[in-house]
Amino acid sequence: MRIICVMNQKGGVGKTTSSVNLAAGLANAGRRVCLMDLDPQGHASLHFGVEAYDDTPTVYQVFSGTHTLAQVRQIVGKNLWLVPSNLDLAAAEMELVDSPDREVILRQAVKAMTAEQPFDYIVMDCPPSLGVLTVNALTAATEVFIPLQPHFFALQGLSKLFETTALVNRRLNRDLRVSGILLCLYETGTRLAADIADDLNTFLNRSDPNCPWADATIFKSRIRRNIKLAEAPSFGQSIFSYAANCPGAQDYGSLVEEVLQQEKEMEACDEADAPAAIPMSRAA
Ligand code: ADP
Ligand code: MG
DSSP: OEEEEEOOSSSSSSHHHHHHHHHHHHHHTTOOEEEEEOOTTOHHHHHTTOOOOTTSOOHHHHHHTSSOHHHHOEEEETTEEEEOOOTTHHHHHHHTTTOTTTTTHHHHHHHHHHHHSOOSEEEEEOOSSOSHHHHHHHHHOSEEEEEEOOSTTTTTTHHHHHHHHHHHHHHTOTTOEEEEEEEOSBOTTOSHHHHHHHHHHHHHHHSOTTSTTTTOEEOSOOOBOOHHHHHGGGGTOOHHHHOTTSHHHHHHHHHHHHHHHHHHHHHHHHHHHSTTTSOHHHHO
């Protein structure tokens, strides 16, 4: 099971659009996927046409301890479940201040849910901050995807984001890795995106090999600016249902393929790590 935290403390960089369409694309590919909306703005929920009114249990109830994830998730498509959110979640940040377990609530909830019903992927759409909700997501995750909008200030703030990942890695989640950086809202025909990708590559190559982002890849798929991606949420649909042949669907389709390719590479790695794969006599 891969638990992917889609994070960037900046707003408007493509977190929600990427979480939603990645989750939908993986579900279309036959994976069992649970998308968790961890943003009080509830955009990922709205994207699937779920408007969580007062009587709808949301992830807020999971943070307050009255509901389990299994009790709040809804099925929103074939192979696809949504844990919705709404503005109530904004209160969680304050309410959790005095709770000693505040950083591990989501991890425990995910553990309980998946023990009962397994998923291939859990995708978590984070709010635009590095507060307790994002820390919960990082603590529960196995990996982090960072959507970036390639403009001049894109790399500014990235170090803070990496620091937070490193801190959670040290204190709460030894397995946490940044596995992918995704260029979103990409303008074709400009040098800027290519320059940013180069700068980022240089930065990653110079990083300490033990840090959580040492093996991060910049996805080859670039998500071009495409108006259909901005329209799809108002129809409560993923880009694959709303406009299956538009550039946005092609770009997210190719991201899904890369993510599935990573899955194969991880399996190959696991097999190589298995003691039976390399007899000690030959390894020596
Ligand atoms: P975040 O979750 O990081 O705040 P969103 O995914 O909500 O960012 O994107 C911000 C806005 O930009 C939304 O209105 C969304 O519909 C739009 N958007 C995101 N990606 C694209 C794209 N590739 N092309 C056009 N509009 C996009
Ligand atoms: Mg968002």
